[in-house]
Amino acid sequence: xEVPILKQGAVLIATFQAALSDADLNQLRMxxxxxxxxxxxxxxxxxxxxxxxxxxxxxxxLREIAHMIRLRGAETVIVGIQPEVAFAMVQLGLTLEGVAxxxxxxxxxxxxxxxxxxxx
Amino acid sequence: MSVGEIRVxxxxxxxxxxxxxxxxxxxxxxxxxxxxxxxxxxxxxxxxRNIVSYAGKGQITLKMVTGSSxxxxxxxxxxxxxxxxxxxxxxxxxxxxxxxxxxxxPGVRRLMDEFEITSQPGQGTIVAVKKWRQ
Numbered sequence: 001x002e003v004p005i006l007k008q009g010a011v012l013i014a015t016f017q018a019a020l021s022d023a024d025l026n027q028l029r030m031x032x033x034x035x036x037x038x039x040x041x042x043x044x045x046x047x048x049x050x051x052x053x054x055x056x057x058x059x060x061x062l063r064e065i066a067h068m069i070r071l072r073g074a075e076t077v078i079v080g081i082q083p084e085v086a087f088a089m090v091q092l093g094l095t096l097e098g099v100a101x102x103x104x105x106x107x108x109x110x111x112x113x114x115x116x117x118x119x120x
Numbered sequence: 121m122s123v124g125e126i127r128v129x130x131x132x133x134x135x136x137x138x139x140x141x142x143x144x145x146x147x148x149x150x151x152x153x154x155x156x157x158x159x160x161x162x163x164x165x166x167x168x169r170n171i172v173s174y175a176g177k178g179q180i181t182l183k184m185v186t187g188s189s190x191x192x193x194x195x196x197x198x199x200x201x202x203x204x205x206x207x208x209x210x211x212x213x214x215x216x217x218x219x220x221x222x223x224x225x226p227g228v229r230r231l232m233d234e235f236e237i238t239s240q241p242g243q244g245t246i247v248a249v250k251k252w253r254q
Contacts, residue, residue, distance in 0.1 A: 022133035092227035
């Protein structure tokens with residue numbers, strides 16, 4: 001199952017589906033970085049609202065995506081982590097240290113707008 | 121309600137997804153809260169991933185269990201892989217031999233109520249965990 005990547009101005013939006021395999025996640029990682037380069041995007045929003053399980057592999061991949069995109073000079077925001085998923089992640093010992101998160105897509109866009117304003 | 125026993129063969133990363141979906145389905149059917157079903161599905165995901173990363177193939181067995189006054193779910197992950205030479209080390213946070221985060225086993229132990237592991241080098245690994253309905 002491929003993750004659709006939407007381009008909205010300088011921001012790319014990737015929306016996760018529920019049942020992503022490791023291969024899907026790896027593909028997304030490559031796809032996002034390539035598109036950030038291609039479109040000279042300034043930010044990426046990864047919407048994980050539909051994800052019902054965030055295990056160690058998924059959260060490591062998200063962290064890697066954020067770090068790779070930062071090396072390109074762009075920003076990543078993870079949005080929509082469900083409360084139950086957040087609870088399970090903490091129990092499992094997973095963190096998304098150094099990665100920006102926001103409640104939902106709207107908040108994520110607002111965060112980026114604010115950030116771009118102050119850096120312009 | 122007949123939930124019985126579900127066996128999910130684990131041979132690839134796609135099977136990890138299928139195992140955790142079946143686990144969540146069974147947990148929900150057994151009356152677990154959606155939060156607990158998420159913990160169970162996450163634990164299954166980690167156990168299935170261990171099978172794929174270390175043994176290549178194995179299976180996950182999901183079963184309803186009945187205690188004296190409670191009901192729960194049992195998840196057994198088994199493989200015929202290389203086994204774990206030092207279980208104590210494998211249960212320590214941060215330890216990994218596959219380049220992963222090394223959170224798998226200690227994390228699974230925190231997600232579930234009961235945790236048991238049997239493994240010997242060359243003889244595969246069996247991890248049996250249980251969660252009781254609150």
